[in-house]
Amino acid sequence: MSLEPLFVWLGQTPPGVFLAKSTAAFAATETLHLISLAVLAGTVLIVDLASLRVVFRQAAPAEVARSLNPVLLSALGAIVVSGVLLVAAGPLKYYTNAIFPVKLAALAAAIAVQVGVYWALGRDRQALAKSLAAASLALWFSVIVLGRWLGLI
Amino acid sequence: MPMSILSNAIHALYESPLPTALRESEYAFPVIQTIHVLGVAAMAGTIALVDLNVLGVVLRRQRPARTVADVLPITWIGFALAILSGTALFAAQSEKIWGNTFLQLKFVLLLIAGLNVIVFHTTTRKTIEGWSETVAPPISARASAAASLLLWALVIAAGRYIAYY
Numbered sequence: 001m002s003l004e005p006l007f008v009w010l011g012q013t014p015p016g017v018f019l020a021k022s023t024a025a026f027a028a029t030e031t032l033h034l035i036s037l038a039v040l041a042g043t044v045l046i047v048d049l050a051s052l053r054v055v056f057r058q059a060a061p062a063e064v065a066r067s068l069n070p071v072l073l074s075a076l077g078a079i080v081v082s083g084v085l086l087v088a089a090g091p092l093k094y095y096t097n098a099i100f101p102v103k104l105a106a107l108a109a110a111i112a113v114q115v116g117v118y119w120a121l122g123r124d125r126q127a128l129a130k131s132l133a134a135a136s137l138a139l140w141f142s143v144i145v146l147g148r149w150l151g152l153i
Numbered sequence: 154m155p156m157s158i159l160s161n162a163i164h165a166l167y168e169s170p171l172p173t174a175l176r177e178s179e180y181a182f183p184v185i186q187t188i189h190v191l192g193v194a195a196m197a198g199t200i201a202l203v204d205l206n207v208l209g210v211v212l213r214r215q216r217p218a219r220t221v222a223d224v225l226p227i228t229w230i231g232f233a234l235a236i237l238s239g240t241a242l243f244a245a246q247s248e249k250i251w252g253n254t255f256l257q258l259k260f261v262l263l264l265i266a267g268l269n270v271i272v273f274h275t276t277t278r279k280t281i282e283g284w285s286e287t288v289a290p291p292i293s294a295r296a297s298a299a300a301s302l303l304l305w306a307l308v309i310a311a312g313r314y315i316a317y318y
Contacts, residue, residue: 023317027316028310034193035309037194038193041194041195041198042195043198045199055227056219059219067212068212070211071210145187149183
């Protein structure tokens, strides 16, 4: 099954057509993507480093993670929505990009591992939380690097 | 003429060996751009969390004084990465982009955001230790935090628009 029709359809939606035409709106969408990236990265850093007992050592990691959960989810929502809009502005460029599916796979893995960090913290499985937090940091780092490089090939 | 001194300096910077090598390298430029994104994310992300903590949005059981102390090393590492990579990216393209409106806007916004940081660390942070967990931070601190969120968002926006105008 080819996903090409899905990408073509995305490009024909009103936001896709609009963003393909407007440089200012496209740059604004990129800006939203980058601001969400900063907030998401900062939150993930704190949650993971707290789980690894590197920062916030006087607080319970589960407490830190729970308190930051709304920020993490808001930033993730904004980054996914702005990301889909950026793809809609030039979908075939992404459909044929060799790095794009790798980035999406790394993103899916990063989200799954982050859910795992929360799961482990919630059940007080501290050793597991530490391993998953380290994996989460590596995965989110890859997502950012891949995201920068897919625009260059 | 101060303007020609500036343009001569920019020209000398642009033609100097390191910026020239960077401009002509196939990989160095995107690698430094990637470092810039990572540095900005670490810096702006942790600053945003401190601001949201001062505003009482997140980490309500954690006092802002502790949050600042905890995240500051990450903020500094992000700042160092962002400023070094940003200087390199600017130097490599300086002659082409120093007249760019959004670049100039970004410099002004960075200056204001930097002053806001200095105000925060010289005045607010001195009183921060006395803030209790039940009473909200003073209005001046909350105003500074809100200004910080807005300013860093605008810095990121101006940075992104440089490429298009």
